[in-house]
Amino acid sequence: MQETFSHSPNILAEPIEKRVGKNVLRAAPQVSVIVPAYNVAEYIAETLDSALAQTFTNYEIIVVNDGSPDTDNLETVLQPFYDKIIYLKQKNGGAAAARNAGIAAARGSLLAFLDGDDVWYAEKLASQTAFLAASDYEMIYCDALLFGEPLYDGKTFMQTAPSDGKVTPESLLEGRCNVLTSANIVTKNAVVKYGLFDPKAFRVEDFELWFRLCKCGVKIGYQKKVMLKYRIRAGSLTGSNVAKAERSIAALETVKDRNKLTESESKAWCNQMRAAEAELDLEKGKNNLASGNFAEARVNFAAANRHYRKLKLKALMWSLKISPHLVLNLFKKLRPVEFSYITTNNSQK
Numbered sequence: 585m586q587e588t589f590s591h592s593p594n595i596l597a598e599p600i601e602k603r604v605g606k607n608v609l610r611a612a613p614q615v616s617v618i619v620p621a622y623n624v625a626e627y628i629a630e631t632l633d634s635a636l637a638q639t640f641t642n643y644e645i646i647v648v649n650d651g652s653p654d655t656d657n658l659e660t661v662l663q664p665f666y667d668k669i670i671y672l673k674q675k676n677g678g679a680a681a682a683r684n685a686g687i688a689a690a691r692g693s694l695l696a697f698l699d700g701d702d703v704w705y706a707e708k709l710a711s712q713t714a715f716l717a718a719s720d721y722e723m724i725y726c727d728a729l730l731f732g733e734p735l736y737d738g739k740t741f742m743q744t745a746p747s748d749g750k751v752t753p754e755s756l757l758e759g760r761c762n763v764l765t766s767a768n769i770v771t772k773n774a775v776v777k778y779g780l781f782d783p784k785a786f787r788v789e790d791f792e793l794w795f796r797l798c799k800c801g802v803k804i805g806y807q808k809k810v811m812l813k814y815r816i817r818a819g820s821l822t823g824s825n826v827a828k829a830e831r832s833i834a835a836l837e838t839v840k841d842r843n844k845l846t847e848s849e850s851k852a853w854c855n856q857m858r859a860a861e862a863e864l865d866l867e868k869g870k871n872n873l874a875s876g877n878f879a880e881a882r883v884n885f886a887a888a889n890r891h892y893r894k895l896k897l898k899a900l901m902w903s904l905k906i907s908p909h910l911v912l913n914l915f916k917k918l919r920p921v922e923f924s925y926i927t928t929n930n931s932q933k
Contacts, residue, residue, distance in 0.1 A: 594684050594780040599648075601673040602689070605666050608644055615643035615694045615709060615769070618686030620679050622650045624700035625657035627815065631700050632665050634812075640709035643696075645669045646686045651676025680781035680789035687772065687780060695772050701815045702728075702766040708811040712769045721805040723770035723797065725763050728814040735925040736816050741767070742808060751804040753845075756795050757836070757852040759859075763804070765790045766812055774802045782842070788835035795839045799849075824929035826871055829864035836860060862891030873915060874926045878908035 635645050647669050716724055730736040745762035755761040778800050785792040836857050869884030882904045889897040903911050916923050
């Protein structure tokens with residue numbers, strides 16, 4: 585299997601450094617946990633503690649330093665973990681390249697991806713391996729508790745990005761099923777067979793792979809069970825709601841560019857693209873409102889309402905024209921957490 589993909593064009597280069605801890609399982613494990621590390625020195629100890637606390641024990645942990653600018657701090661934090669992990673260091677290539685390097689080094693028949701700032705619950709691997717073994721799925725994912733930002737604290741991922749019904753190319757395109765990377769476990773054979781993560785699909789490499797796997801016939805299922813904590817960080821690439829909407833559009837554009845869509849997939853793609861563009865206009869409107877750019881906010885809300893057709897948005901546009909500062913003050917008063925979240929992200933751009 586190693587020869588099959590170690591020279592794949594999606595694995596950009598050999599690691600600069602590879603270190604195998606003395607307590608890493610010598611026999612091939614069932615699961616390889618792959619942790620890309622880029623500017624996560626502040627969080628990765630908690631992440632690795634959660635991985636090492638799993639009740640399931642037949643696994644290895646591969647940490648991939650993707651040319652992180654915080655390498656000195658990262659390697660200081662990793663000192664207590666070196667005996668228990670496989671550590672790879674490579675030149676920066678992005679999240680896809682980091683995960684692919686981890687896959688190339690993985691010995692397990694199953695892959696579990698864990699971002700370097702997320703936190704697994706202790707039963708995550710045990711529950712998922714058992715669920716996978718009892719099914720005919722090749723990939724499954726679970727729900728997650730959101731944390732790190734007051735706007736989302738206490739909500740679950742599936743409350744904000746649901747999974748309902750069968751996972752199909754259409755349901756992925758339309759957002760009826762949504763896969764969180766740190767929540768899934770997948771057979772290595774499936775990922776290798778269909779080409780690994782695409783480093784050119786910047787910021788949307790995960791969605792692009794899940795869609796490609798599903799379209800190629802890989803059966804994907806899910807558990808509506810919270811088994812991890814997913815960290816939301818203001819100012820990160822996906823932290824703001826504008827960034828999330830932009831990422832949705834980029835993901836849709838990427839899968840269309842890379843795949844020949846069926847008629848039903850094309851219909852789903854068009855429906856979701858209209859919704860994603862409207863969501864982006866809506867979030868831009870909120871950002872412009874919070875920044876006092878009232879004219880731009882009205883333009884954004886008008887564009888969004890061509891899709892939503894809501895009286896509430898129409899009233900908002902009218903109010904912005906008549907008394908914009910009153911609207912801004914009401915936004916601050918009635919939605920203080922959301923207002924704070926927007927202004928925090930704006931200040932970190």
